[in-house]
Each structure stands twice: as structure tokens, then as C-alpha cells.
Ligand SMILES: Nc1ncnc2c1ncn2[C@@H]1O[C@H](COP(=O)(O)OP(=O)(O)O)[C@@H](O)[C@H]1O
Ligand SMILES: CC(C)(COP(=O)(O)O)[C@@H](O)C(=O)NCCC(=O)O
């Protein structure tokens with residue numbers, strides 16, 4: 001452990017001009033960890049949200065200068081200890097963190113900052129556009145940030161796995177189904193009925209939000225992010241930017257925005 005700390009310390013003190021940002025996004029299902037050099041993502045890992053075992057390897061492999069953590073869960077003692085042992089400043093993203101956008105959410109202290117980070121990431125790419133961000137993970141979250149850089153909030157909906165699990169757990173006889181298998185627009189047996197109900201339901205929900213928001217904001221842009229991947233048959237797919245790493249990019253922007261304040 002001491003050798004590992006010494007190793008990281010030498011990197012941290014080296015003030016290498018290529019010093020990197022460590023970005024950590026801990027969700028309800030997965031943790032995502034990335035390294036950024038300025039605005040460029042150098043490496044990204046997805047792993048359990050109960051033990052960030054990749055930290056040690058990443059820290060000894062790269063000259064990390066600072067980091068940011070966004071979490072929507074209470075962290076295990078193991079993760080807290082690993083984060084506390086890091087030999088560089090760590091920004092814990094919360095409702096008091098200065099942001100490069102205006103936060104109009106009425107309860108900033110209860111906001112999930114993965115949602116804000118997704119909006120910040122989208123706004124960085126299209127700063128003067130009205131943007132809807134759809135993050136399909138444990139939950140499906142919908143974030144609206146306008147062309148003035150004002151984050152308005154948005155909606156929270158059950159994610160794909162949650163829908164499959166809920167149909168199984170809250171009924172007497174429905175089996176636990178997943179995405180693997182016959183996909184029909186309308187089910188013809190119990191399995192395809194459940195699969196279509198979940199997957200087509202998500203597609204229609206998402207398409208409905210896009211159609212409704214585009215009606216109000218004709219120049220709307222749409223980002224789709226998150227760990228769940230599913231195809232779109234509907235017409236809206238033409239205006240969707242897929243970016244799996246939007247939250248990480250937004251966290252990196254927030255960290256850089258707070259340079260020197262950590
Ligand atoms: N290695 C993995 N382990 C578990 N789920 C995964 C994995 N890769 C992708 N997924 C899918 O991605 C979802 C998690 O996506 P993610 O955006 O990381 O969620 P969250 O941010 O809510 O933790 C899971 O519900 C699952 O469907
Ligand atoms: C809505 C969420 C559970 C989504 O988390 P995720 O699906 O990324 O695990 C998370 O952003 C959260 O805990 N939000 C707090 C409530 C709010 O955003 O108002």
C-alpha cells in the first residue's frame with residue numbers, strides 16, 4: 001500500500017503537463033471510471049458500484065492530477081477508503097458545487113448529479129441549443145437544458161431491467177424475461193408479450209417525449225446515453241445523438257470549471 005501511495009505521489013508531484021483528470025460516475029447499477037487529458041477521454045472502465053478495484057491500476061498507470069466523484073448511492077466503506085487514499089484532490093459533486101450552467105431545479109439538494117452532468121456534457125457540445133438528454137440506465141432520466149444554458153430538470157422513469165424485474169416481482173406468474181429472444185411489435189406468447197411490453201413501451205415513451213418536446217422547441221437536439229442499448233424503429237432516431245460517455249464528459253467539464261477551487 002505504501003509503495004502504491006509513493007508511486008501515485010511521485011506522479012501527482014511531477015505536475016506532468018499531461019496530468020490527467022480522474023472521472024468517477026457511480027450509478028445505481030454500475031460505476032463508470034474514466035481518465036481525461038483536457039477534453040479528451042484517454043481510458044474508460046465500467047465496473048461494480050460496490051468496489052472500485054480499477055482505481056489502483058489506473059492511478060499507477062497514469063499521472064492523475066485531480067478527480068471528481070458523482071454518486072447517486074451511499075458508497076461502501078471499501079470505496080470510501082479507496083477514494084480517501086488517493087493522493088490528489090477529489091471534488092465531490094453536490095448541490096454546492098459551482099457549475100458552468102444555471103441550475104433551475106427546485107430541489108438542488110436532492111438532484112442526482114449524474115443527471116446534471118449529462119446535461120452539462122450535452123451543453124458543452126451544443127451550448128446555444130435546446131437539448132433533451134435521455135439517459136437509459138437503472139432509470140431512464142430525461143433532462144432538458146435550454147439554449148441559454150439553463151437546466152430545467154426533467155423526468156425519472158423505470159429503466160429496462162427495472163421494468164422486466166417489476167413485471168416478475170409484482171405478479172404471481174410472470175417469468176423474468178430479458179431482451180434476448182424473439183422481438184415482436186405485439187406479443188404472441190407470454191415471453192414476447194413481456195419483452196414487447198417493456199421494449200416497445202420504452203421506445204414509445206422516448207419517442208413521445210421527443211415528439212412533444214420538439215413541438216415546443218422546434219430546434220431541439222436529442223442525446224441518448226446510458227448503459228442500456230436498444231434500437232429505435234421510430235422516426236425520431238434521425239435527430240438523436242448517441243453518446244455513451246456524456247455523463248463522464250459532463251463531469252470532466254465540471255472538474256475543469258472548478259480548477260484551482262478543489
Ligand atoms: N457490465 C454490465 N453489468 C450490468 N449491467 C450492464 C452492464 N453493461 C451494461 N449493462 C446494462 O446497463 C444498465 C446500467 O447502465 P448504466 O447507465 O451504467 O446505469 P446506472 O448509471 O444507473 O448505474 C444495466 O441496467 C444493464 O442493462
Ligand atoms: C434518478 C436517478 C436514480 C438515476 O440514477 P441512475 O439511473 O443513473 O442510477 C438518480 O439521478 C437519482 O438518484 N436522482 C435523485 C432524485 C432527483 O434527481 O431528483
Ligand SMILES: [K+]
Pocket residue numbers: 027114135137138226247
Ligand atoms: K446514469
